[in-house]
Amino acid sequence: MSAAAAIKGWLKPLPTLYKVSLADAVAYRGQALIWLLSTNTPLIMLLLWNAVAAEAPVGRWGQAEFRAYFLVTLIVRLLSGAWVAWEINMEVRDGSIAGRLLKPLHPFMAYAFENLASWPVRLVMTAPVVVTAAYLVGTEHVTHDWRQWLLFPLALFGGWLLQFCAMLAIGCLSFFWQSTLAIGELWFGLYVVFSGYIIPLELFPPWALAIVTKLPWAHILTTPVRLALGLDTFEQSLLQVGEQWAYIAVFLLLATWLWRKGVQRYEAFGG
Amino acid sequence: MNIVVDHLAKHYRVHSRAAGAMAALRSLFVRKYDVVRAVDDISFTIGKGERVGFLGPNGAGKTTTLKTLAGLLKPTSGTVRVGDFTPNERRPEFLRAVMLVTGQKNQLLWDLPPADTFELNRAIYDVPRADFTPRMKELVELLEIGDIVKKPTRQLSLGERMKCELAAALVHQPMLLFLDEPTIGLDVTMQALVRRFIRTYSERHGATVLLTSHDMDDVSAICDRVVIINHGKLSYDGSIGELVVKTRPEKRVTFTLSESVSAEAVQRLGRVVKSSERVVTLQVEQSQLKTVIAGALQTLPVADLTVESAPLEEVLADVFARARGAA
Numbered sequence: 106m107s108a109a110a111a112i113k114g115w116l117k118p119l120p121t122l123y124k125v126s127l128a129d130a131v132a133y134r135g136q137a138l139i140w141l142l143s144t145n146t147p148l149i150m151l152l153l154w155n156a157v158a159a160e161a162p163v164g165r166w167g168q169a170e171f172r173a174y175f176l177v178t179l180i181v182r183l184l185s186g187a188w189v190a191w192e193i194n195m196e197v198r199d200g201s202i203a204g205r206l207l208k209p210l211h212p213f214m215a216y217a218f219e220n221l222a223s224w225p226v227r228l229v230m231t232a233p234v235v236v237t238a239a240y241l242v243g244t245e246h247v248t249h250d251w252r253q254w255l256l257f258p259l260a261l262f263g264g265w266l267l268q269f270c271a272m273l274a275i276g277c278l279s280f281f282w283q284s285t286l287a288i289g290e291l292w293f294g295l296y297v298v299f300s301g302y303i304i305p306l307e308l309f310p311p312w313a314l315a316i317v318t319k320l321p322w323a324h325i326l327t328t329p330v331r332l333a334l335g336l337d338t339f340e341q342s343l344l345q346v347g348e349q350w351a352y353i354a355v356f357l358l359l360a361t362w363l364w365r366k367g368v369q370r371y372e373a374f375g376g
Numbered sequence: 377m378n379i380v381v382d383h384l385a386k387h388y389r390v391h392s393r394a395a396g397a398m399a400a401l402r403s404l405f406v407r408k409y410d411v412v413r414a415v416d417d418i419s420f421t422i423g424k425g426e427r428v429g430f431l432g433p434n435g436a437g438k439t440t441t442l443k444t445l446a447g448l449l450k451p452t453s454g455t456v457r458v459g460d461f462t463p464n465e466r467r468p469e470f471l472r473a474v475m476l477v478t479g480q481k482n483q484l485l486w487d488l489p490p491a492d493t494f495e496l497n498r499a500i501y502d503v504p505r506a507d508f509t510p511r512m513k514e515l516v517e518l519l520e521i522g523d524i525v526k527k528p529t530r531q532l533s534l535g536e537r538m539k540c541e542l543a544a545a546l547v548h549q550p551m552l553l554f555l556d557e558p559t560i561g562l563d564v565t566m567q568a569l570v571r572r573f574i575r576t577y578s579e580r581h582g583a584t585v586l587l588t589s590h591d592m593d594d595v596s597a598i599c600d601r602v603v604i605i606n607h608g609k610l611s612y613d614g615s616i617g618e619l620v621v622k623t624r625p626e627k628r629v630t631f632t633l634s635e636s637v638s639a640e641a642v643q644r645l646g647r648v649v650k651s652s653e654r655v656v657t658l659q660v661e662q663s664q665l666k667t668v669i670a671g672a673l674q675t676l677p678v679a680d681l682t683v684e685s686a687p688l689e690e691v692l693a694d695v696f697a698r699a700r701g702a703a
Contacts, residue, residue, distance in 0.1 A: 114468070114502070121499030125485070125492050132487035132528075203448050204483045207476055209468035210500045372450035372464055374388055 193276030248335025280367025
């Protein structure tokens, strides 16, 4: 079989997979709403930092800057969430991973499309936040460089993909160790601190800033957020997005390697 | 699809430790492992279109064998060939030709109607719409699921779900079916329907069926051949009829009497295995069959009689007990 035919064979089922996964994602509207409400940390941080900045700005961050930052953070967070590590862990533990292994579709593709299927639901739920943000913040604090707007979807998708690939790698550890969800929790804990979720990374001490901006968590959230807010030059943004996609490649390779080793172990031990 | 299994062995290394806190603490530093020989040097071949039951007590190695043939497990040693494929390579062409259904796991999307899972499998297995539509019509009719395929899976009963599982697994018309306890938990009517369906599907499409079950009715209704695995070893491979004759050559003769008789009158004829007021079952050597029946017809008020072999459950219990004794 030629490479083109193999790729065509891979791509062919994806529209149906997406449609069915979308139907699955909207099956529970209440669940989606609860998830939306549970992702409210940026709004709480907005209130906190708004109060801090009421008396005097923190560096170059005044109240308006904090409002813009945390509303955009909320949007990026809602669109870049991925939880595939939990799915893989559950499937390895209850044995349903066998069903995936016996289908002529690579499980990574299936997981990715099942995850992406929730995007329309997330977009619908994010829309009120976007409208509110536009009303409260105006367009003053977002980028006016059209090149950055062109780059933004790539950075946003990259944020999701990086989180997804990292979760994939963590999920694959379930083949070796049942308690991988603890690593998932640790990853999320580090994400909260080092992604810019609760504090703009710019407010870290300079020595720490130099480190945290190079870590993967910053590239999940801060990269698209700073791009949307136009906090960096286009050239700086381009470099950050480049680093983001380099991380994606690293985590994808790591996940692929772990998957291969994990499946070999599963074949040897039966899960 | 032909299956050739040659000296297949599957061994697992299992961590073991004694009970108690100290043992748990010690196991953090020093781990002890045991080797479990789940399948130990078995060989057999299965021809295209055969229906074979894998039998054995719990932990005998049936499911391990089935999973190895399906490509989920890699043999520790020996070889397995299914058609032109080595199963654990899981080539797409191989995966398009086989299916595994287990009674305890399901592939149906829980919150969506089974029809969505059928559609998803159609896309994944690249089944042309022109083939899919009549195939689904056939499956829906055979399995009697016309009125449930559009209800969310979570609202279906266990039996309804199992029927839809089978339909979903057959969307791509596999030529090799691996069935692991397919009727577990189903009521009698549903069990009968599933058994009938599997046999009909196999006969109609020439599909090979490999089945593991603890329910002997499954095996006798679906399979013509049985492979008995015990302690990872193959202890019998042949037809059900031969197994019964070999293990329990005696026949069961049941007399329905028009009036009650004394216990002595019946015991004179042979060993009584079951008795109620007017129905008596005797266990009789094959060579004594004619004599015993003739004697009964002369001495007892016989209204009706049937001659049967020993039930498969009892035959297998004997086989397993002998194997335990030999071990």
